[in-house]
Amino acid sequence: MAFRIRDYEAEEEAHSLPRLRTDFHPLASSSPSPKVDDDVVEHEKSEFFDPLRRPETTEMVSVEDLQEFDIASVTKASSSDGFQHAEREWNLFKRLLMQRFSVSKTVSISSHLDMSLWKALGFIYLTVMTISCCSTPGTFVFCLHHNFDSRALLVVQRSDIILKSGKGSEKSSTSMHLEDLDDLQKVSEDVKVIPKEEYISRLHELKDDIARAWHADDRVTSLKLSIKAILRLVARLLMDTTASQFYPTVFVLATDILDTLGKMVWERIKQKAEFQEDGSKLCSLPERFKVADVSSDAKETCNNWFCKIGSVKELLPRIYLELAILPCWRFLLDEPVDCLQRLVMMTRGIADPLASSYCCLYLAHCAQKLHPRDMVICANREPFSTNFGAGYLITCINDIKTMLIRMISSKEMTNGKVLENKKLLISLVEPAIEYIMKSLFENAIQRQVSNIILDLGLGGNPSVMFGKFPYISILLHHLLKQLPAEIVSSNAVAILQLIECSKDCSYDQHLNYRLLGFRLFEKSCQIDVVNAVVEKIMQVVTEYSGLNQYLMVVDAYVDIIIQNQMDSYPGKILEDILKRSGEKGAGENESACLQSILMKLLSHFNNLESILALNHFLEVLDMLDASPRGVVNTNILSIATRNYICDPTATQFLFEISQSLHDGIEFPNVKDVDFQQQARLISRFVQMVDYGPEVERHLTFLVDCRGAFGTTNEIKETLVHSSNYLAIKAMRDGKKQTGFVKSCLAFSEVTIPSVSASAKQLNLYLETAEVALLGGLVSHSYGLLDSAFSCLQSSDTPDGTKQSTDVEGLVLILQKICGLLVMVPGNPDLGSTYLPKAMISIVSSYSWITPKFKARILCAVVLLLATLSQSRLPYCGNHPEVYTNDLLFFGDPSYCRELELLSNDILQNLVNIVHQEPSQVTRGNMALETCNCILSSYRSTHEILAICTKLTATAKACSGTNDNFLKATIRSLDEHLSTSQVCM
Structure with missing residues (x-):
């Protein structure tokens, strides 16, 4: 079997598509429009949009359009969506509230309410047990004892409770339960500590008990005895x-x-409005029903509920109970929102500020359950004072303000302990203020916002939005948080003056200065307003002696300062930070703000030179702890590696930063996202360093990097790539650089074995071997290939298993080796086929190799041998001192005979491997791949024809006659037979 003679240049020309030079790029925006046929529909042309031809400027949507869209979307939104959103917001608020005010494992409560609480819980338990167990009169009910706390507190136990239905006098079960609890109170009068878990769990159980009792069959009894x-x-x-x-x-x-x-x-009354007592349906209430749509029976039931609630003597329970069923006013009133102002006025009778504030909070929550139609009706009224929809919320805020003013102005505030308690109370009231203020400004339009500010006492008329009198700091803080950005930006100076006047213990003043800065950055202001605010803020922070307050305020204005190109401030800020830090440096809280300031400074610079030009930047950077400094260093490295790094000072600085990042990771983990990002940045830094013609200095830099980053595989790979790049760069200079190229190769040869992944080692060895060939160092290329083969031998797993992805990658590497061996001169001492034989021997020794992958490797070797047999190779290293095999061995009969003998052995082995594949589909594909390999490598002879015919028959038996790959292979076989003379 002889190899087929190939003319690679002719084949390339025959298979290349015709090419025509054009004056315009087909995707360029300046190119003329392509001609379109007349029958193309006009609207189809207008609908087509090529994103690569879009204009440079894009149309911007105005703020007014966005506001109109928001208002329209809110108006058209369904009530169910609004309710669900409000419910989600409320649930999130409750979770955050409980997390913020977590308590210890035990809770101390006052003795006068201690037993009433537990009596209530015990009564609920026994009542629900009675309701759930009694289905018919005369049934014996045994309420098992319920241990509230096995360590200390209460034991409720009842037995032999008989419910009779006769005429005789009887004592109700409810009375008996309460009597027992009264007796129990005498025993437990001194109990004042309740486990928190028990307290919470009983309230959770109470909620479930109510639901179960409500849905029980005897709903009337449930209502009377339980709810x-x-x-x-x-x-x-x-x-x-x-x-x-x-x-x-x-x-x-x-x-x-x-x-x-x-x-x-709500569900009960709605059911009465839609169904009769016998279950027949009366009607279906629309989503926005009116009072006229409600039946008289439902109205009577609803009115009874409010009458029962009105009979409750205590004010606070009466308000909470009416708020709980507030939406039920829709069955009685077309505008139930009118009830809110009455309920707000009732809250003024609650003396305790904490209870009063949270009652207002619950009112704001329950008001959102009213139908959006009711709120729209109210919102469309003339917005004078508290007449529009948010009036009840304004009253709540003003009442809380009055309470805070009375608390702050109290003379007892001078006492340290009392002051601490008052601050605790204010912190407890703060969530109520925050939620009510957020509800107040939610979906408020511009006209309403102006009137809200006036009604809150912050201005005398709409032209003067903010007055010149002090305001409660905590209210001002949450007002500023909720105001629209347009209002904040247009009244920034007035708000700043208001913050300056508001100095009380309810909230730290510097936090309001800080919030103003963040709000101003949300919308651009006039430059004169920005200058005035920033100038005033810098005067204020100058008076702060502590570093923490200084950093918190300045952090909010750094973006504004840089955005408006106030170049004199950044350096001054860094200088002031150094002065206030002293020898203590930055603590944990200060480091967070300091990190934020430095990150904002970095975000506005595009190059390292601008960063290093900032005075005191490096000194402030040294103040940071390890973790925040690592974040800043990562950002610096990311900015610096956008361009090539040529300055030696910058290179040394970035090298130290990279070393700090690398050393900061105690346990490098490939799956760690932060570690991967830092490794990529360090690798990018190594790649972007450029010493120009000083290649020796660049190689020294790579040696230093290997010593500093020697534990990271990705960086070591980059070092090998950079070393090989330096060798190629030295070759292109045109000067004799053989010694330097050898130094680069030696660096790579020493570094590659430290890379842990064998597949990456193989690729690096092959890359370095190519560089050696390009440099004319054939002996070095032999050594590198031998190292690659040694790495191939060590890639076999001890247990004989390997992942399919790893096998696929290894096969690709072996195919790449075959492509490289085309350029490698044969070794006259070891034989021209020494390297292919060594590779086949290694592959045959793999215990995990499957017939599929082995066939692919052997096909690559056959193609290699067929290529080496040609009089002219398709490519070479283009080095004058490197002679490829077409020059060294062509015409030597022993060389050709050695190639043919090896290929014949491989060919016979290939046919046997194909038939060893157990999978039918895979076997068919292997047969076709092998057939195509043979047709492209050998001359058409009877022997070759027989082998190919056998392989195609195997493919037909496995894949069927309709397989496209099979059809194409048969056509190729016919072409070879028709164009080639079959040797006899």
């Missing part, structure tokens, strides 16, 4: 504020129960 008494007692939980830090948790749990009641009452 009426239970909810009154639950609401009383909110009257006790002695355990103030636990009050937010009690509020969340108790209002959950009240919300459950409200939903059930």
Whole structure:
């Protein structure tokens, strides 16, 4: 079997597509439009949009359009979507509230409400047990004891409770339960500590018990014995504020129960409005129903609920219970929002500031349950004072303001302990202020915002939005947080003056200065306003002696300063930071703000030179702890590696930063995202360093990098690539650089074995061998290939298994080796086929190799041998001192005979491997691949024809006659037979 003679240049020309030179790029925007046929529909041409031809400027959407879109979308939104959004916001708020005010494992409560609480819980438990167990009169009910706390507190136990239906006098089960609890109170009068977990779990159980009782068959009994008494007692939980830090948790749990009641009452009344007593349907209430659509029976039931609630003597429980069923006013009133102002006025009767504030908070939450139509009706009124939809919320805020003013102006505030307690109380009230203020400004239009500000006492008329009198700091903070960005930017100076005048203990003043800076950055201001605000802020922060307050305020204005190109401030800020830090440096809190400031400074620079030009930047950077400094260093490295790094000072600085990042990772993990990012940045830094013609200095830099980053595979790979690049660069200079190229090769040869992945080692060895060939160093290329083959031998796993992806990658590497061996001169001492034989021997020794992958490798070797047999090779290294095999051995009969003998052995082995494949589909594809390999490598002889015919027959048996690959292979076989003379 002889190899087929190939003319590579002729084949390339025959298979190349015709090419025509054009004056315009087909995708360029300046190119003339292509001609379109007349029958193309005009609208089809207008609809086509090529993103590569879009104009440079894009149309911007105005703020007015966005505002109109937001208003329209809010107006058209369905009520169900609004309710779901409000519900999600409320649930998130409750979770954050409980997390913010977490308490210890035990809760101390006042003794006068201690037993009433547990009586309520015990009564609820026994009542629900009685309701759930009694289905018919005369049934014996045994309420098992319920241990509230096995360590300390209460044991409720009842037995032999008989419910009779006769005429005789009887004592109700409810009375018996309460008597037992009264007796129990005498025993447990001194109990004042309740485990937090028990407290919370009982309230959760109470909520579930109410739902179960409500959905029980005997709903009337459930209503009388459970809901009426239970909810009154639950609401009383909110009257006790002695355990103030636990009050937010009690509020969340108790209002959950009240919300459950409200939903059930709503569903019950709605059911009465839509169905008769016998279950027949009366009507279906529309989403926006009116009072006229509600039946009289439903109205009567609803009115009874409000009458029962109105009979509750205590003010706070009465307000909470009415708020729980507030949406039910829609069955009685077309504009139920009118009830909100009455309820707000009722809250003024609550003396305790904490209970009053959270009652207003619950009112703001329940008001959102009213239908959006009711709120729209109210919002469309003339916005004078508190007449529009948000009037009740304004009243709540003003009432809280009055309470805070009275608290702050109290003479007791001078006492240190009292002051601390007052600040704790203010922090507990803050969530209520925040939620009410957010509800106040939600979906408010510009005209309403102006009137809200006036009604909050911040201005005398709409032309003067903010007055010149001091305001409560904590209210000002949350007002500033909710104001539209346009209002903040247009009144920035007035707001700044208001913050300056508002100095009280309710909130730290520097936090309001800080918030103003963040809000101003949301929308661009006039340059004179920005200059005035920044100048005033810099005067204010100069008076701060502490570093923490200084950093917190300045952090909010750095973006504004740089955005408006106030170049004199950044250096001054860094200088002031150094002065205030002293020898202590930056603590944990200061480091966070300092990191933020430095990151903002870096975000506005495009090159390292501008960063290093900042005075005191490096000194401030040294103040940071390890973790925040690593973040800043990562950002610096990212900015610096956008361009080539030629300055030696910058290179040394970035080298130290990279070393700090590398050393900061104690346990490098390939799966760690931060580690991967830092490794990529360091690799990028190594690649972007450029010493110009000083290649020796560049190689020294690579040696230093290997010593500094020797534990990271990705960086070591980059070092080998950079070393090989230096060798190629030295070759292109045109001077004799053989010694330097050898130094680069030696660097690569020493570095590659430290790379842990064998596949990466193989690729690096092959790349370096190519560089050696280009440099005319054949002996070095032999050594590198031998190292690659040694790496191939060590890639076999001990257990004989290997992932399919790893096998696929290894096959590709072996095919790449075959492509490289075309350029490598044969070794006269070891034989011209020494390297191909060594590779086949290694592959045959693999225990995990499958017939599929082995066939692909052997086909690559056959193609290599066929290429080496040609009189002219398709490519070479183009080095004058390197002679390829077509010059060294062509015409030597022993050379050709050695190639043919090896290929014949491989060919016979190939045919056998194809038939060893167990998978039928895979076997068919292997047969076709092998057939095509043979047709492109050998001359058409009877022997070759027989082998190819056998292979195609195998493919037909496995794949069928309709396979496209099979059809194409048969056509190719026919062409070879028709164009070639078959040797006899």
